[in-house]
Amino acid sequence: MERLDFRSDTITRPDEAMRHVIAQAEVGDDVFGDDPTVLHLQERVAGMLGTEDALFVPSGTMGNQIALALHTQPGDQIILEADSHIYHYEAGAAAALSGLWPTLVSAPGGALHWAQVEEVLNPDDVHKPRPALVCLENTHNRAGGAVVPLELIDEVAEGCHRRGLKLHLDGARLWNAAVATGIPLERWCRGVDTVSVCFSKGLGAPVGSCLAGTREDMQEARRLRKRLGGGMRQVGLLAAACLYALDHNLDRLAEDHENARLIAEGLDHPRLRVAVMPDTNILLIDLDEDIAADGFLHLLAERGVLGVAFGEHRIRLTTHKDVSREDCRRAVEILNGLEI
Numbered sequence: 205m206e207r208l209d210f211r212s213d214t215i216t217r218p219d220e221a222m223r224h225v226i227a228q229a230e231v232g233d234d235v236f237g238d239d240p241t242v243l244h245l246q247e248r249v250a251g252m253l254g255t256e257d258a259l260f261v262p263s264g265t266m267g268n269q270i271a272l273a274l275h276t277q278p279g280d281q282i283i284l285e286a287d288s289h290i291y292h293y294e295a296g297a298a299a300a301l302s303g304l305w306p307t308l309v310s311a312p313g314g315a316l317h318w319a320q321v322e323e324v325l326n327p328d329d330v331h332k333p334r335p336a337l338v339c340l341e342n343t344h345n346r347a348g349g350a351v352v353p354l355e356l357i358d359e360v361a362e363g364c365h366r367r368g369l370k371l372h373l374d375g376a377r378l379w380n381a382a383v384a385t386g387i388p389l390e391r392w393c394r395g396v397d398t399v400s401v402c403f404s405k406g407l408g409a410p411v412g413s414c415l416a417g418t419r420e421d422m423q424e425a426r427r428l429r430k431r432l433g434g435g436m437r438q439v440g441l442l443a444a445a446c447l448y449a450l451d452h453n454l455d456r457l458a459e460d461h462e463n464a465r466l467i468a469e470g471l472d473h474p475r476l477r478v479a480v481m482p483d484t485n486i487l488l489i490d491l492d493e494d495i496a497a498d499g500f501l502h503l504l505a506e507r508g509v510l511g512v513a514f515g516e517h518r519i520r521l522t523t524h525k526d527v528s529r530e531d532c533r534r535a536v537e538i539l540n541g542l543e544i
Contacts, residue, residue: 208531208538209510213377213460213485213524216408222448229444233437234260235430241440245447249414252450253399254390257422258414260443261434264376265294267400267415269301270428272337274421275370275397278303280336281326286310287346289374290339301432305333313480314344315352318363325367338364341374342392343381346514348479349464349486349522351381354392361395371395376402376413380484383457397421406457406485407449408525411442453525460485463523463532470536475544479518491517495544507538 209215218226232239242260250258261267268290276282282298284291286308290298298304309320316338326332338360342352357373364371373396375381382389393399398417403409415425429435436442464482471478475495479488489511491500497513504511504519514520523532 207508207510208527208535210521210523210527210535211510211512213405213522216524216526218408218410218445221452222408222445225444225448226441229440231438231440234439235435235437239438239440239443241443241447245443246414248447248450249401250416252389253393253401253416255393255399255416256419258416259422259425259429260436260439260446261413261415261429262411262436264289264374264400264402264413265297266429266432266434267413268294268339268372268374269297270415270425270432271372271398271400271417272298272304272339273302273428274425275372276302276304276336277334279305279333281305281307281333282336283307283309283316283321283324283338285314285316285339285341285344287314287344288339288341289345289376290341292346312347313350313352314341314347315350315356316340316360317356318359321360322363322367325369335367335369337370337372339372339374340396341376343377343384343484343486345377345486348488348520349377349380349482349484350480351384351483354385354387357392358395365395370397372397373399375399377405377484379454380406380457380461383455384461384484403446403449406460406524407446407453409442409445409449412446456525457485459529460523460525463527463529464521466529466532467521467523467536467539470533471539473540473542476539476542485523487521487523488514489519489521489539491519493517500544503542503544504538507542509535509538
């Protein structure tokens with residue numbers, strides 16, 4: 205049976221053209237700083253994001269954790285949206301690696317307001333962790349790929365800088381936000397101190413992310429990357445795939461967004477509900493309270509559609525370049541025809 209795999213946009217595989225680019229990549233030793241393809245990727249990403257410099261890292265988690273370590277000291281307070289990737293999906297790294305004290309703030313759609321941040325900032329008191337860093341996420345995974353509005357990012361950035369705090373943007377899917385809104389990548393990053401972006405999700409590269417910020421911060425980030433075991437050698441092979449992805453797969457993210465909306469608008473089952481109409485490529489579907497997500501996914505897989513649980517009674521379907529418009533139409537038919 206053919207499988208329609210909507211588990212994540214990370215499951216995409218390099219096509220033949222990308223594999224050819226990988227095979228032909230010019231390489232050096234990136235720890236010595238002389239891999240020309242990596243240098244080209246870092247320069248290009250910094251230019252796209254409007255930052256002074258960028259650093260190639262193996263994963264978005266490593267990029268985020270380098271940023272946290274870069275802006276803080278052990279014992280510091282960091283402010284996170286309660287459903288953020290950094291809190292939920294990075295194996296407790298903020299505490300384990302940097303000794304940080306997270307304060308969680310719930311915000312609809314993952315969209316923090318400065319007033320919410322200011323309300324939970326610790327006072328200047330020797331008994332309290334020192335507030336140091338605020339982290340935002342755009343698009344927001346657990347909010348269904350929601351685009352956090354630019355005006356809220358600007359608002360939080362202004363407040364952070366006024367209070368002497370640093371601001372990091374987890375922009376693993378920032379490409380999606382830019383394509384969905386037409387707002388250039390550079391504008392999304394204008395007020396932040398660091399930003400991470402990922403190539404192995406919607407852009408379809410096999411591995412890789414970049415952390416971007418000032419030249420001084422990226423020099424220290426290189427040291428932190430080495431400390432975490434992320435010093436890579438002839439990694440231009442991977443950087444070449446990322447450059448290819450930027451050239452060929454960025455604008456087509458709009459197709460993923462259209463496909464997610466196609467499924468959302470076509471869903472018509474009395475026991476299934478779209479949790480929120482998707483801004484981008486992530487669709488959350490709520491199940492009736494007597495339907496367990498794990499059991500439902502097993503039933504769905506038997507009919508050829510793969511997704512992931514996103515709560516006890518919620519599943520996530522993610523569109524990407526390896527599922528076609530017709531695949532999405534077929535998924536709608538299967539969902540609507542389920543007997544549950």
